[in-house]
Amino acid sequence: MKEKAKSDGVETVWDRFEEQQPQCGFGQLGLCCRNCNMGPCRIDPFGEGPSKGVCGATAGTIVSRNLIRMTAAGAAAHSDHGRETALVFKEIVEGEVPGYEIKDEAKLNSIASRLGVNTDREIEEVAKDVAEIALEDFGKQDDEVISFANAYAPESLQQVWQELDVAPRNIDREVVEIMHRTHMGVDADPLNLNLQGIRAALGDGWGGSLIGTEFSDVMFGTPEPVESSANLGVLEENKVNVITHGHVPILSEKIVEAAEDEEMIELAKSKGADGIVVAGMCCTGNEIIMRHGIPTAGNFLQQELAITTGAVDAMVVDYQCIMPSLTDVADCYHTKVITTSEKAKLPGAEHIEFDPAKADKIAKQIIKTAIENYPARKEEKIGIPEEKMDGVVGFSVESIVDALGGSLDPLLEAIKEGQIKGIAGIVGCNNPKVEHDEGHVEVAKKLIANDILVVGTGCWSIAAMKDGLFKPEAAELAGDGLQAVCEQLEIPPCLHMGSCVDNTRILVAVSAIAEALGVEPSQLPVAGAAPEWMSEKAVSIGTYFVASGIFTVLGTTPPVLGSNEVVKLLTEDIEEVTGGKFAVESTPNEIADLMLDHIASKRKELLGER
Ligand code: XCC
Numbered sequence: 001m002k003e004k005a006k007s008d009g010v011e012t013v014w015d016r017f018e019e020q021q022p023q024c025g026f027g028q029l030g031l032c033c034r035n036c037n038m039g040p041c042r043i044d045p046f047g048e049g050p051s052k053g054v055c056g057a058t059a060g061t062i063v064s065r066n067l068i069r070m071t072a073a074g075a076a077a078h079s080d081h082g083r084e085t086a087l088v089f090k091e092i093v094e095g096e097v098p099g100y101e102i103k104d105e106a107k108l109n110s111i112a113s114r115l116g117v118n119t120d121r122e123i124e125e126v127a128k129d130v131a132e133i134a135l136e137d138f139g140k141q142d143d144e145v146i147s148f149a150n151a152y153a154p155e156s157l158q159q160v161w162q163e164l165d166v167a168p169r170n171i172d173r174e175v176v177e178i179m180h181r182t183h184m185g186v187d188a189d190p191l192n193l194n195l196q197g198i199r200a201a202l203g204d205g206w207g208g209s210l211i212g213t214e215f216s217d218v219m220f221g222t223p224e225p226v227e228s229s230a231n232l233g234v235l236e237e238n239k240v241n242v243i244t245h246g247h248v249p250i251l252s253e254k255i256v257e258a259a260e261d262e263e264m265i266e267l268a269k270s271k272g273a274d275g276i277v278v279a280g281m282c283c284t285g286n287e288i289i290m291r292h293g294i295p296t297a298g299n300f301l302q303q304e305l306a307i308t309t310g311a312v313d314a315m316v317v318d319y320q321c322i323m324p325s326l327t328d329v330a331d332c333y334h335t336k337v338i339t340t341s342e343k344a345k346l347p348g349a350e351h352i353e354f355d356p357a358k359a360d361k362i363a364k365q366i367i368k369t370a371i372e373n374y375p376a377r378k379e380e381k382i383g384i385p386e387e388k389m390d391g392v393v394g395f396s397v398e399s400i401v402d403a404l405g406g407s408l409d410p411l412l413e414a415i416k417e418g419q420i421k422g423i424a425g426i427v428g429c430n431n432p433k434v435e436h437d438e439g440h441v442e443v444a445k446k447l448i449a450n451d452i453l454v455v456g457t458g459c460w461s462i463a464a465m466k467d468g469l470f471k472p473e474a475a476e477l478a479g480d481g482l483q484a485v486c487e488q489l490e491i492p493p494c495l496h497m498g499s500c501v502d503n504t505r506i507l508v509a510v511s512a513i514a515e516a517l518g519v520e521p522s523q524l525p526v527a528g529a530a531p532e533w534m535s536e537k538a539v540s541i542g543t544y545f546v547a548s549g550i551f552t553v554l555g556t557t558p559p560v561l562g563s564n565e566v567v568k569l570l571t572e573d574i575e576e577v578t579g580g581k582f583a584v585e586s587t588p589n590e591i592a593d594l595m596l597d598h599i600a601s602k603r604k605e606l607l608g609e610r
């Protein structure tokens with residue numbers, strides 16, 4: 001597809017990445033500060049030029065401020081998505097959004113019980129209280145930990161957070177406080193700054209993102225194993241192709257429904273098409289593949305290439321990870337790029353603003369726009385690659401427990417017996433700094449070969465699926481122990497747990513395992529990796545995992561190397577307090593080795609030599 005892009009005269013992310021070389025060294029090290037207009041200031045990493053900014057800020061201060069501003073943006077993105085979900089949920093109860101319903105009452109009741117809400121009532125009453133508690137977590141002004149973190153995080157973790165004074169008090173407030181502290185002349189202490197970064201990240205993982213996942217399950221159903229397929233080959237030449245790209249299922253769910261509407265299918269046929277294909281992309285794709293088996297066209301680095309097929313009649317986007325270049329690419333073809341959120345508009349795109357109160361009507365309008373664009377295709381530019389891969393997705397914590405026969409015990413047994421040596425979470429983006437998907441796939445393969453059960457989310461899962469790792473037969477690539485477990489349970493060795501907000505499913509799973517064994521999460525033979533991460537959301541995710549006791553390996557270097565103090569804090573010192581820490585390795589082999597070493601040493605401590 002890169003070749004096709006070139007011959008069609010389309011510029012892609014890889015071309016622009018080349019043009020950016022060499023990238024700014026100060027930026028890479030985190031040593032540039034633009035936080036006030038006495039600057040911009042930069043610190044000389046070689047110790048020959050300035051060692052302080054105009055205000056006197058040191059490398060440690062500047063690197064820390066920059067890093068936690070990334071965390072703030074990431075936590076804000078996830079949590080704003082969580083808020084939108086909670087608001088629509090509240091409107092269901094108030095009868096303002098007829099297109100949505102409480103689909104999974106069992107899930108709602110389980111959330112309610114965790115929160116201490118009385119479930120012995122009409123479901124609407126329960127829902128009302130749960131919605132209120134969630135929204136309060138975004139706005140309460142006391143200093144107590146937010147209710148969701150309190151309800152979901154293991155007691156031992158919460159104690160650590162209390163001792164460090166990093167328990168999140170209010171999802172929004174922690175983000176605002178980062179912006180305050182990093183303003184010129186406020187917090188200059190690297191440790192203190194990073195602690196606030198941790199607090200905001202915890203407010204994301206155990207707050208905003210968690211609310212996003214839980215309420216999406218209630219409204220759209222908790223995922224269960226379902227077969228589907230992924231890669232650009234899911235697009236069909238003779239059908240109207242609609243790609244839904246972005247993150248919030250509130251819209252993509254409705255797009256899926258509208259495309260199944262008889263009236264829409266008839267309209268498509270009247271334009272000469274055989275039907276309508278909806279395919280996902282990035283995390284909103286993960287949401288609909290997990291719940292409905294809607295195929296996924298690709299992950300982050302494939303968004304431009306999808307349009308390059310010449311067969312995408314509309315690319316519908318909500319927010320996050322949408323490249324502004326999409327409209328430029330679309331200009332070379334007939335594709336309509338349709339923005340839907342007031343928060344995310346693109347010059348050159350058509351804007352059809354989504355409103356949950358008129359969800360069905362707007363979703364149909366979007367599908368209709370795609371259908372009407374079908375006859376505008378440029379025949380000579382159509383070229384859909386054949387590649388697509390099948391697999392099984394839909395592994396929520398609930399469905400994993402089901403697959404295990406109703407409790408976690410068989411999994412715990414397999415870990416104790418050594419059939420499964422440990423569990424690894426692989427998450428995150430694509431990044432043109434890494435060969436597309438190579439980090440994701442190679443790390444996963446090496447881990448399963450060593451009897452590590454792999455779970456993951458985000459663009460990792462799309463990479464894994466395209467490579468066949470979600471096929472039950474992929475168990476053949478696993479070590480003997482893991483292979484036997486997979487065959488017995490009829491599951492693949494790599495499990496798709498959802499979108500990026502769904503990393504909270506991994507937090508919940510790890511917590512449940514730790515609690516079942518009576519240990520802290522940091523004592524488990526568990527490790528995480530983000531081999532190709534790029535987004536600020538990934539910084540927040542990595543931080544909340546580390547603050548929850550998980551060893552996390554990054555495959556691209558975050559902009560922190562300008563301060564030894566900050567590097568030491570994140571890769572060494574933090575382990576003494578949270579039990580988790582960061583590491584950075586560039587090759588998949590080394591990433592996997594670090595994870596394997598960590599898991600082996602945790603096994604030894606927890607279970608003795610096995
Ligand atoms: Fe975006 Fe979630 Fe990253 Fe993929 S993995 S590039 S954030 S879509 Ni979250």
Ligand code: SF4
Nearest residue numbers: 033036039041053055
């Ligand atoms: Fe320079 Fe300090 Fe202003 Fe940053 S805050 S731009 S280091 S003077």
